[in-house]
Amino acid sequence: MDVNDKRVLRLCRKLNIKSTIKYANNGCTRQSANPQYIAKNILNREFIAGTPNKKWLTDVTEFHYYAGIEKHKISMSAILDLYDRRIVSYVIRDHNNNALVFDTFDAALEASPNAHLIFHSDRGFQYTNRVFRAKLEATGMTQSMSKVAKCIDNGPMEGLWGIIKREWYYGKRFTSREAIVEMIENYIEYYNKQRLQRNLGVFAPIEKNTNYIYKQHKNCQWNSPLAKKLNILSIVYLTGNGSSMPGSNIVNSHKSVIADSVPYFLMGRISVIS
Structure with a gap:
Protein backbone atom coordinates (compact mmCIF):
# COMPACT_ATOMS: atom_id res chain seq x y z
CA MET A 1 0.00 0.00 0.00
CA ASP A 2 1.40 3.39 -1.03
CA VAL A 3 0.75 6.27 1.34
CA ASN A 4 1.74 9.87 0.68
CA ASP A 5 3.88 11.57 3.31
CA LYS A 6 1.39 14.42 3.59
CA ARG A 7 -1.39 11.99 4.47
CA VAL A 8 0.76 10.49 7.20
CA LEU A 9 1.44 13.97 8.57
CA ARG A 10 -2.26 14.85 8.52
CA LEU A 11 -3.24 11.65 10.35
CA CYS A 12 -0.47 12.10 12.91
CA ARG A 13 -1.71 15.60 13.65
CA LYS A 14 -5.28 14.37 13.95
CA LEU A 15 -4.28 11.59 16.38
CA ASN A 16 -1.76 13.81 18.20
CA ILE A 17 1.10 11.47 17.35
CA LYS A 18 4.43 13.25 17.69
CA SER A 19 7.75 12.22 16.26
CA THR A 20 10.80 11.68 18.41
CA ILE A 21 13.32 14.50 18.64
CA LYS A 22 16.66 14.20 16.88
CA TYR A 23 19.30 15.42 19.29
CA ALA A 24 22.51 17.12 18.19
CA ASN A 25 25.53 14.87 17.81
CA ASN A 26 27.99 15.20 20.67
CA GLY A 27 30.96 14.68 18.37
CA CYS A 28 32.96 11.85 16.85
CA THR A 29 35.32 9.41 18.47
CA ARG A 30 38.80 10.87 18.28
CA GLN A 31 41.80 8.94 17.05
CA SER A 32 43.58 6.84 19.64
CA ALA A 33 46.51 8.72 21.20
CA ASN A 34 48.98 5.99 20.20
CA PRO A 35 47.46 4.03 17.32
CA GLN A 36 49.30 0.82 16.49
CA TYR A 37 47.74 0.58 13.04
CA ILE A 38 45.71 2.97 10.87
CA ALA A 39 43.85 1.78 7.77
CA LYS A 40 42.80 3.88 4.79
CA ASN A 41 39.16 4.77 4.22
CA ILE A 42 38.56 1.96 1.73
CA LEU A 43 34.77 2.16 2.13
CA ASN A 44 34.85 5.84 1.07
CA ARG A 45 31.19 6.42 2.04
CA GLU A 46 29.93 3.82 -0.42
CA PHE A 47 27.14 2.63 1.85
CA ILE A 48 25.47 0.31 -0.67
CA ALA A 49 26.27 -3.41 -0.79
CA GLY A 50 25.04 -5.77 -3.49
CA THR A 51 24.91 -8.86 -1.27
CA PRO A 52 24.96 -9.70 2.44
CA ASN A 53 28.29 -10.02 4.24
CA LYS A 54 30.22 -7.76 1.86
CA LYS A 55 30.43 -4.58 3.96
CA TRP A 56 30.20 -4.38 7.74
CA LEU A 57 30.25 -1.26 9.90
CA THR A 58 30.97 -1.20 13.62
CA ASP A 59 31.07 1.22 16.53
CA VAL A 60 30.64 1.54 20.30
CA THR A 61 28.10 3.69 22.16
CA GLU A 62 27.03 4.32 25.76
CA PHE A 63 23.74 4.08 27.65
CA HIS A 64 23.06 5.34 31.18
CA TYR A 65 20.91 4.12 34.05
CA TYR A 66 20.39 5.20 37.65
CA ALA A 67 20.67 3.42 40.98
CA GLY A 68 19.16 5.91 43.38
CA ILE A 69 20.99 9.17 42.70
CA GLU A 70 24.04 7.44 41.23
CA LYS A 71 24.45 7.47 37.47
CA HIS A 72 26.00 4.42 35.81
CA LYS A 73 26.83 3.58 32.23
CA ILE A 74 27.12 0.53 30.04
CA SER A 75 28.86 0.22 26.69
CA MET A 76 27.43 -1.48 23.63
CA SER A 77 29.39 -2.62 20.59
CA ALA A 78 27.58 -3.72 17.43
CA ILE A 79 28.23 -4.71 13.82
CA LEU A 80 25.88 -3.62 11.01
CA ASP A 81 25.58 -5.23 7.57
CA LEU A 82 25.20 -2.59 4.85
CA TYR A 83 23.18 -4.80 2.49
CA ASP A 84 20.12 -5.23 4.69
CA ARG A 85 21.05 -2.99 7.66
CA ARG A 86 20.68 -5.89 10.08
CA ILE A 87 22.56 -5.97 13.33
CA VAL A 88 24.85 -8.96 12.84
CA SER A 89 26.08 -9.08 16.43
CA TYR A 90 26.28 -6.97 19.57
CA VAL A 91 27.87 -7.08 22.99
CA ILE A 92 26.94 -5.17 26.16
CA ARG A 93 29.47 -4.65 28.92
CA ASP A 94 30.15 -2.34 31.85
CA HIS A 95 33.43 -1.16 30.33
CA ASN A 96 34.53 0.01 26.90
CA ASN A 97 37.66 -2.03 26.33
CA ASN A 98 39.33 -4.32 23.79
CA ALA A 99 37.36 -7.36 24.92
CA LEU A 100 34.08 -5.58 24.13
CA VAL A 101 35.02 -5.10 20.49
CA PHE A 102 36.87 -8.38 20.07
CA ASP A 103 33.91 -10.40 21.39
CA THR A 104 31.52 -8.53 19.08
CA PHE A 105 33.69 -9.46 16.12
CA ASP A 106 33.94 -13.09 17.23
CA ALA A 107 30.14 -13.30 17.53
CA ALA A 108 29.71 -11.88 14.02
CA LEU A 109 32.25 -14.33 12.68
CA GLU A 110 30.34 -17.18 14.31
CA ALA A 111 27.22 -15.92 12.54
CA SER A 112 28.99 -15.66 9.16
CA PRO A 113 32.18 -17.76 9.23
CA ASN A 114 32.81 -17.40 5.50
CA ALA A 115 32.45 -13.62 5.33
CA HIS A 116 35.31 -11.91 3.45
CA LEU A 117 34.44 -8.27 3.41
CA ILE A 118 35.26 -4.65 4.05
CA PHE A 119 35.19 -4.02 7.80
CA HIS A 120 34.79 -0.31 8.55
CA SER A 121 35.13 1.55 11.84
CA ASP A 122 36.29 4.83 13.30
CA ARG A 123 39.81 5.18 14.74
CA GLY A 124 38.96 4.13 18.27
CA PHE A 125 41.71 2.46 20.25
CA GLN A 126 40.24 -1.03 19.88
CA TYR A 127 40.22 -0.87 16.08
CA THR A 128 43.78 0.47 15.80
CA ASN A 129 45.04 -2.35 18.01
CA ARG A 130 47.49 -4.81 16.40
CA VAL A 131 45.63 -7.78 17.88
CA PHE A 132 42.40 -6.70 16.22
CA ARG A 133 44.21 -6.08 12.96
CA ALA A 134 45.56 -9.63 13.14
CA LYS A 135 42.04 -11.00 13.70
CA LEU A 136 40.85 -9.28 10.52
CA GLU A 137 43.81 -10.50 8.49
CA ALA A 138 43.27 -14.06 9.71
CA THR A 139 39.75 -14.04 8.27
CA GLY A 140 40.70 -12.35 4.99
CA MET A 141 38.83 -9.14 5.73
CA THR A 142 39.87 -5.71 4.47
CA GLN A 143 40.07 -3.09 7.21
CA SER A 144 38.77 0.41 6.54
CA MET A 145 38.72 3.42 8.88
CA SER A 146 37.01 6.79 8.93
CA LYS A 147 39.12 9.90 8.61
CA VAL A 148 39.80 11.85 11.80
CA ALA A 149 36.66 13.57 13.17
CA LYS A 150 34.55 12.57 10.13
CA CYS A 151 31.45 10.94 11.64
CA ILE A 152 29.78 10.80 8.25
CA ASP A 153 32.39 8.28 7.08
CA ASN A 154 30.57 5.81 9.35
CA GLY A 155 27.17 7.40 8.79
CA PRO A 156 24.79 4.39 8.83
CA MET A 157 26.33 3.11 12.05
CA GLU A 158 26.02 6.49 13.74
CA GLY A 159 22.47 6.64 12.41
CA LEU A 160 21.64 3.30 14.02
CA TRP A 161 22.63 4.60 17.45
CA GLY A 162 20.45 7.65 16.88
CA ILE A 163 17.45 5.51 15.90
CA ILE A 164 17.72 3.28 18.98
CA LYS A 165 18.10 6.20 21.36
CA ARG A 166 15.40 8.41 19.86
CA GLU A 167 12.80 5.67 19.74
CA TRP A 168 13.32 3.78 23.01
CA TYR A 169 15.89 5.55 25.18
CA TYR A 170 15.69 9.35 25.24
CA GLY A 171 13.09 10.74 27.63
CA LYS A 172 13.07 7.60 29.78
CA ARG A 173 14.76 6.95 33.12
CA PHE A 174 16.11 3.44 33.61
CA THR A 175 16.58 2.53 37.26
CA SER A 176 18.57 -0.69 36.92
CA ARG A 177 21.13 -2.32 34.68
CA GLU A 178 18.72 -5.18 34.02
CA ALA A 179 16.06 -2.78 32.76
CA ILE A 180 18.27 -1.02 30.24
CA VAL A 181 19.81 -4.27 28.99
CA GLU A 182 16.33 -5.69 28.47
CA MET A 183 15.36 -2.57 26.54
CA ILE A 184 18.37 -2.91 24.23
CA GLU A 185 17.77 -6.63 23.64
CA ASN A 186 14.09 -6.07 22.86
CA TYR A 187 14.84 -3.17 20.55
CA ILE A 188 17.36 -5.12 18.52
CA GLU A 189 14.87 -7.98 18.18
CA TYR A 190 12.27 -5.46 17.00
CA TYR A 191 14.69 -3.59 14.73
CA ASN A 192 15.97 -6.70 12.94
CA LYS A 193 12.64 -8.46 12.50
CA GLN A 194 9.89 -5.82 12.48
CA ARG A 195 11.08 -2.25 11.94
CA LEU A 196 10.38 -1.33 8.31
CA GLN A 197 12.90 0.81 6.46
CA ARG A 198 12.11 2.80 3.36
CA ASN A 199 15.60 2.39 1.90
CA LEU A 200 15.12 -1.41 2.11
CA GLY A 201 11.95 -1.27 0.02
CA VAL A 202 9.75 -1.00 3.13
CA PHE A 203 11.08 -4.26 4.54
CA ALA A 204 12.61 -5.10 7.89
Missing part, protein backbone atom coordinates in the same frame (compact mmCIF):
# COMPACT_ATOMS: atom_id res chain seq x y z
CA PRO A 205 16.30 -6.12 7.78
CA ILE A 206 15.61 -9.84 8.19
CA GLU A 207 12.89 -9.71 5.51
CA LYS A 208 15.37 -8.09 3.13
CA ASN A 209 17.92 -10.79 3.92
CA THR A 210 15.38 -13.60 3.55
CA ASN A 211 14.21 -12.23 0.20
CA TYR A 212 17.80 -12.31 -1.02
CA ILE A 213 18.19 -15.94 0.04
CA TYR A 214 15.07 -17.07 -1.80
CA LYS A 215 15.99 -15.13 -4.94
CA GLN A 216 19.38 -16.84 -4.95
CA HIS A 217 17.81 -20.27 -4.73
CA LYS A 218 14.48 -19.76 -6.53
CA ASN A 219 15.44 -22.11 -9.37
CA CYS A 220 16.40 -25.03 -7.15
CA GLN A 221 14.19 -28.13 -6.91
CA TRP A 222 11.98 -27.84 -3.83
CA ASN A 223 12.55 -31.46 -2.91
CA SER A 224 16.32 -30.97 -2.95
CA PRO A 225 18.38 -31.04 0.24
CA LEU A 226 19.10 -27.30 -0.07
CA ALA A 227 15.42 -26.43 -0.42
CA LYS A 228 14.60 -28.50 2.64
CA LYS A 229 17.24 -26.59 4.58
CA LEU A 230 15.75 -23.27 3.45
CA ASN A 231 12.30 -24.46 4.47
CA ILE A 232 13.59 -25.28 7.93
CA LEU A 233 15.25 -21.88 8.13
CA SER A 234 11.98 -20.13 7.29
CA ILE A 235 10.38 -21.95 10.22
CA VAL A 236 13.29 -20.92 12.42
CA TYR A 237 12.76 -17.31 11.35
CA LEU A 238 9.05 -17.41 12.13
CA THR A 239 9.46 -19.08 15.51
CA GLY A 240 12.63 -17.23 16.45
CA ASN A 241 14.08 -20.40 17.94
CA GLY A 242 15.76 -23.23 16.12
CA SER A 243 17.15 -25.08 19.09
CA SER A 244 13.80 -26.55 20.19
CA MET A 245 12.51 -27.43 16.71
CA PRO A 246 12.18 -30.94 15.36
CA GLY A 247 14.87 -31.12 12.72
CA SER A 248 17.06 -28.39 14.20
CA ASN A 249 19.88 -30.91 14.04
CA ILE A 250 19.58 -30.73 10.25
CA VAL A 251 20.12 -26.98 10.32
CA ASN A 252 23.03 -27.32 12.70
CA SER A 253 24.65 -30.00 10.56
CA HIS A 254 24.61 -27.76 7.46
CA LYS A 255 25.78 -24.43 8.88
CA SER A 256 28.80 -24.36 6.61
CA VAL A 257 26.64 -24.77 3.48
CA ILE A 258 24.32 -21.87 4.25
CA ALA A 259 26.70 -19.62 6.20
CA ASP A 260 27.40 -17.30 3.28
CA SER A 261 23.84 -16.03 2.94
CA VAL A 262 21.82 -17.08 5.96
CA PRO A 263 22.27 -15.10 9.18
CA TYR A 264 23.01 -17.75 11.78
CA PHE A 265 21.66 -15.53 14.56
CA LEU A 266 18.15 -16.44 13.36
CA MET A 267 18.76 -19.72 15.17
CA GLY A 268 19.47 -17.91 18.42
CA ARG A 269 20.33 -14.38 19.44
CA ILE A 270 23.98 -13.55 18.83
CA SER A 271 24.83 -11.32 21.76
CA VAL A 272 27.00 -11.31 24.83
CA ILE A 273 25.66 -9.74 28.01
CA SER A 274 28.02 -9.65 30.95
Whole structure:
Protein backbone atom coordinates (compact mmCIF):
# COMPACT_ATOMS: atom_id res chain seq x y z
CA MET A 1 0.00 0.00 0.00
CA ASP A 2 1.40 3.39 -1.03
CA VAL A 3 0.75 6.27 1.34
CA ASN A 4 1.74 9.87 0.68
CA ASP A 5 3.88 11.57 3.31
CA LYS A 6 1.39 14.42 3.59
CA ARG A 7 -1.39 11.99 4.47
CA VAL A 8 0.76 10.49 7.20
CA LEU A 9 1.44 13.97 8.57
CA ARG A 10 -2.26 14.85 8.52
CA LEU A 11 -3.24 11.65 10.35
CA CYS A 12 -0.47 12.10 12.91
CA ARG A 13 -1.71 15.60 13.65
CA LYS A 14 -5.28 14.37 13.95
CA LEU A 15 -4.28 11.59 16.38
CA ASN A 16 -1.76 13.81 18.20
CA ILE A 17 1.10 11.47 17.35
CA LYS A 18 4.43 13.25 17.69
CA SER A 19 7.75 12.22 16.26
CA THR A 20 10.80 11.68 18.41
CA ILE A 21 13.32 14.50 18.64
CA LYS A 22 16.66 14.20 16.88
CA TYR A 23 19.30 15.42 19.29
CA ALA A 24 22.51 17.12 18.19
CA ASN A 25 25.53 14.87 17.81
CA ASN A 26 27.99 15.20 20.67
CA GLY A 27 30.96 14.68 18.37
CA CYS A 28 32.96 11.85 16.85
CA THR A 29 35.32 9.41 18.47
CA ARG A 30 38.80 10.87 18.28
CA GLN A 31 41.80 8.94 17.05
CA SER A 32 43.58 6.84 19.64
CA ALA A 33 46.51 8.72 21.20
CA ASN A 34 48.98 5.99 20.20
CA PRO A 35 47.46 4.03 17.32
CA GLN A 36 49.30 0.82 16.49
CA TYR A 37 47.74 0.58 13.04
CA ILE A 38 45.71 2.97 10.87
CA ALA A 39 43.85 1.78 7.77
CA LYS A 40 42.80 3.88 4.79
CA ASN A 41 39.16 4.77 4.22
CA ILE A 42 38.56 1.96 1.73
CA LEU A 43 34.77 2.16 2.13
CA ASN A 44 34.85 5.84 1.07
CA ARG A 45 31.19 6.42 2.04
CA GLU A 46 29.93 3.82 -0.42
CA PHE A 47 27.14 2.63 1.85
CA ILE A 48 25.47 0.31 -0.67
CA ALA A 49 26.27 -3.41 -0.79
CA GLY A 50 25.04 -5.77 -3.49
CA THR A 51 24.91 -8.86 -1.27
CA PRO A 52 24.96 -9.70 2.44
CA ASN A 53 28.29 -10.02 4.24
CA LYS A 54 30.22 -7.76 1.86
CA LYS A 55 30.43 -4.58 3.96
CA TRP A 56 30.20 -4.38 7.74
CA LEU A 57 30.25 -1.26 9.90
CA THR A 58 30.97 -1.20 13.62
CA ASP A 59 31.07 1.22 16.53
CA VAL A 60 30.64 1.54 20.30
CA THR A 61 28.10 3.69 22.16
CA GLU A 62 27.03 4.32 25.76
CA PHE A 63 23.74 4.08 27.65
CA HIS A 64 23.06 5.34 31.18
CA TYR A 65 20.91 4.12 34.05
CA TYR A 66 20.39 5.20 37.65
CA ALA A 67 20.67 3.42 40.98
CA GLY A 68 19.16 5.91 43.38
CA ILE A 69 20.99 9.17 42.70
CA GLU A 70 24.04 7.44 41.23
CA LYS A 71 24.45 7.47 37.47
CA HIS A 72 26.00 4.42 35.81
CA LYS A 73 26.83 3.58 32.23
CA ILE A 74 27.12 0.53 30.04
CA SER A 75 28.86 0.22 26.69
CA MET A 76 27.43 -1.48 23.63
CA SER A 77 29.39 -2.62 20.59
CA ALA A 78 27.58 -3.72 17.43
CA ILE A 79 28.23 -4.71 13.82
CA LEU A 80 25.88 -3.62 11.01
CA ASP A 81 25.58 -5.23 7.57
CA LEU A 82 25.20 -2.59 4.85
CA TYR A 83 23.18 -4.80 2.49
CA ASP A 84 20.12 -5.23 4.69
CA ARG A 85 21.05 -2.99 7.66
CA ARG A 86 20.68 -5.89 10.08
CA ILE A 87 22.56 -5.97 13.33
CA VAL A 88 24.85 -8.96 12.84
CA SER A 89 26.08 -9.08 16.43
CA TYR A 90 26.28 -6.97 19.57
CA VAL A 91 27.87 -7.08 22.99
CA ILE A 92 26.94 -5.17 26.16
CA ARG A 93 29.47 -4.65 28.92
CA ASP A 94 30.15 -2.34 31.85
CA HIS A 95 33.43 -1.16 30.33
CA ASN A 96 34.53 0.01 26.90
CA ASN A 97 37.66 -2.03 26.33
CA ASN A 98 39.33 -4.32 23.79
CA ALA A 99 37.36 -7.36 24.92
CA LEU A 100 34.08 -5.58 24.13
CA VAL A 101 35.02 -5.10 20.49
CA PHE A 102 36.87 -8.38 20.07
CA ASP A 103 33.91 -10.40 21.39
CA THR A 104 31.52 -8.53 19.08
CA PHE A 105 33.69 -9.46 16.12
CA ASP A 106 33.94 -13.09 17.23
CA ALA A 107 30.14 -13.30 17.53
CA ALA A 108 29.71 -11.88 14.02
CA LEU A 109 32.25 -14.33 12.68
CA GLU A 110 30.34 -17.18 14.31
CA ALA A 111 27.22 -15.92 12.54
CA SER A 112 28.99 -15.66 9.16
CA PRO A 113 32.18 -17.76 9.23
CA ASN A 114 32.81 -17.40 5.50
CA ALA A 115 32.45 -13.62 5.33
CA HIS A 116 35.31 -11.91 3.45
CA LEU A 117 34.44 -8.27 3.41
CA ILE A 118 35.26 -4.65 4.05
CA PHE A 119 35.19 -4.02 7.80
CA HIS A 120 34.79 -0.31 8.55
CA SER A 121 35.13 1.55 11.84
CA ASP A 122 36.29 4.83 13.30
CA ARG A 123 39.81 5.18 14.74
CA GLY A 124 38.96 4.13 18.27
CA PHE A 125 41.71 2.46 20.25
CA GLN A 126 40.24 -1.03 19.88
CA TYR A 127 40.22 -0.87 16.08
CA THR A 128 43.78 0.47 15.80
CA ASN A 129 45.04 -2.35 18.01
CA ARG A 130 47.49 -4.81 16.40
CA VAL A 131 45.63 -7.78 17.88
CA PHE A 132 42.40 -6.70 16.22
CA ARG A 133 44.21 -6.08 12.96
CA ALA A 134 45.56 -9.63 13.14
CA LYS A 135 42.04 -11.00 13.70
CA LEU A 136 40.85 -9.28 10.52
CA GLU A 137 43.81 -10.50 8.49
CA ALA A 138 43.27 -14.06 9.71
CA THR A 139 39.75 -14.04 8.27
CA GLY A 140 40.70 -12.35 4.99
CA MET A 141 38.83 -9.14 5.73
CA THR A 142 39.87 -5.71 4.47
CA GLN A 143 40.07 -3.09 7.21
CA SER A 144 38.77 0.41 6.54
CA MET A 145 38.72 3.42 8.88
CA SER A 146 37.01 6.79 8.93
CA LYS A 147 39.12 9.90 8.61
CA VAL A 148 39.80 11.85 11.80
CA ALA A 149 36.66 13.57 13.17
CA LYS A 150 34.55 12.57 10.13
CA CYS A 151 31.45 10.94 11.64
CA ILE A 152 29.78 10.80 8.25
CA ASP A 153 32.39 8.28 7.08
CA ASN A 154 30.57 5.81 9.35
CA GLY A 155 27.17 7.40 8.79
CA PRO A 156 24.79 4.39 8.83
CA MET A 157 26.33 3.11 12.05
CA GLU A 158 26.02 6.49 13.74
CA GLY A 159 22.47 6.64 12.41
CA LEU A 160 21.64 3.30 14.02
CA TRP A 161 22.63 4.60 17.45
CA GLY A 162 20.45 7.65 16.88
CA ILE A 163 17.45 5.51 15.90
CA ILE A 164 17.72 3.28 18.98
CA LYS A 165 18.10 6.20 21.36
CA ARG A 166 15.40 8.41 19.86
CA GLU A 167 12.80 5.67 19.74
CA TRP A 168 13.32 3.78 23.01
CA TYR A 169 15.89 5.55 25.18
CA TYR A 170 15.69 9.35 25.24
CA GLY A 171 13.09 10.74 27.63
CA LYS A 172 13.07 7.60 29.78
CA ARG A 173 14.76 6.95 33.12
CA PHE A 174 16.11 3.44 33.61
CA THR A 175 16.58 2.53 37.26
CA SER A 176 18.57 -0.69 36.92
CA ARG A 177 21.13 -2.32 34.68
CA GLU A 178 18.72 -5.18 34.02
CA ALA A 179 16.06 -2.78 32.76
CA ILE A 180 18.27 -1.02 30.24
CA VAL A 181 19.81 -4.27 28.99
CA GLU A 182 16.33 -5.69 28.47
CA MET A 183 15.36 -2.57 26.54
CA ILE A 184 18.37 -2.91 24.23
CA GLU A 185 17.77 -6.63 23.64
CA ASN A 186 14.09 -6.07 22.86
CA TYR A 187 14.84 -3.17 20.55
CA ILE A 188 17.36 -5.12 18.52
CA GLU A 189 14.87 -7.98 18.18
CA TYR A 190 12.27 -5.46 17.00
CA TYR A 191 14.69 -3.59 14.73
CA ASN A 192 15.97 -6.70 12.94
CA LYS A 193 12.64 -8.46 12.50
CA GLN A 194 9.89 -5.82 12.48
CA ARG A 195 11.08 -2.25 11.94
CA LEU A 196 10.38 -1.33 8.31
CA GLN A 197 12.90 0.81 6.46
CA ARG A 198 12.11 2.80 3.36
CA ASN A 199 15.60 2.39 1.90
CA LEU A 200 15.12 -1.41 2.11
CA GLY A 201 11.95 -1.27 0.02
CA VAL A 202 9.75 -1.00 3.13
CA PHE A 203 11.08 -4.26 4.54
CA ALA A 204 12.61 -5.10 7.89
CA PRO A 205 16.30 -6.12 7.78
CA ILE A 206 15.61 -9.84 8.19
CA GLU A 207 12.89 -9.71 5.51
CA LYS A 208 15.37 -8.09 3.13
CA ASN A 209 17.92 -10.79 3.92
CA THR A 210 15.38 -13.60 3.55
CA ASN A 211 14.21 -12.23 0.20
CA TYR A 212 17.80 -12.31 -1.02
CA ILE A 213 18.19 -15.94 0.04
CA TYR A 214 15.07 -17.07 -1.80
CA LYS A 215 15.99 -15.13 -4.94
CA GLN A 216 19.38 -16.84 -4.95
CA HIS A 217 17.81 -20.27 -4.73
CA LYS A 218 14.48 -19.76 -6.53
CA ASN A 219 15.44 -22.11 -9.37
CA CYS A 220 16.40 -25.03 -7.15
CA GLN A 221 14.19 -28.13 -6.91
CA TRP A 222 11.98 -27.84 -3.83
CA ASN A 223 12.55 -31.46 -2.91
CA SER A 224 16.32 -30.97 -2.95
CA PRO A 225 18.38 -31.04 0.24
CA LEU A 226 19.10 -27.30 -0.07
CA ALA A 227 15.42 -26.43 -0.42
CA LYS A 228 14.60 -28.50 2.64
CA LYS A 229 17.24 -26.59 4.58
CA LEU A 230 15.75 -23.27 3.45
CA ASN A 231 12.30 -24.46 4.47
CA ILE A 232 13.59 -25.28 7.93
CA LEU A 233 15.25 -21.88 8.13
CA SER A 234 11.98 -20.13 7.29
CA ILE A 235 10.38 -21.95 10.22
CA VAL A 236 13.29 -20.92 12.42
CA TYR A 237 12.76 -17.31 11.35
CA LEU A 238 9.05 -17.41 12.13
CA THR A 239 9.46 -19.08 15.51
CA GLY A 240 12.63 -17.23 16.45
CA ASN A 241 14.08 -20.40 17.94
CA GLY A 242 15.76 -23.23 16.12
CA SER A 243 17.15 -25.08 19.09
CA SER A 244 13.80 -26.55 20.19
CA MET A 245 12.51 -27.43 16.71
CA PRO A 246 12.18 -30.94 15.36
CA GLY A 247 14.87 -31.12 12.72
CA SER A 248 17.06 -28.39 14.20
CA ASN A 249 19.88 -30.91 14.04
CA ILE A 250 19.58 -30.73 10.25
CA VAL A 251 20.12 -26.98 10.32
CA ASN A 252 23.03 -27.32 12.70
CA SER A 253 24.65 -30.00 10.56
CA HIS A 254 24.61 -27.76 7.46
CA LYS A 255 25.78 -24.43 8.88
CA SER A 256 28.80 -24.36 6.61
CA VAL A 257 26.64 -24.77 3.48
CA ILE A 258 24.32 -21.87 4.25
CA ALA A 259 26.70 -19.62 6.20
CA ASP A 260 27.40 -17.30 3.28
CA SER A 261 23.84 -16.03 2.94
CA VAL A 262 21.82 -17.08 5.96
CA PRO A 263 22.27 -15.10 9.18
CA TYR A 264 23.01 -17.75 11.78
CA PHE A 265 21.66 -15.53 14.56
CA LEU A 266 18.15 -16.44 13.36
CA MET A 267 18.76 -19.72 15.17
CA GLY A 268 19.47 -17.91 18.42
CA ARG A 269 20.33 -14.38 19.44
CA ILE A 270 23.98 -13.55 18.83
CA SER A 271 24.83 -11.32 21.76
CA VAL A 272 27.00 -11.31 24.83
CA ILE A 273 25.66 -9.74 28.01
CA SER A 274 28.02 -9.65 30.95
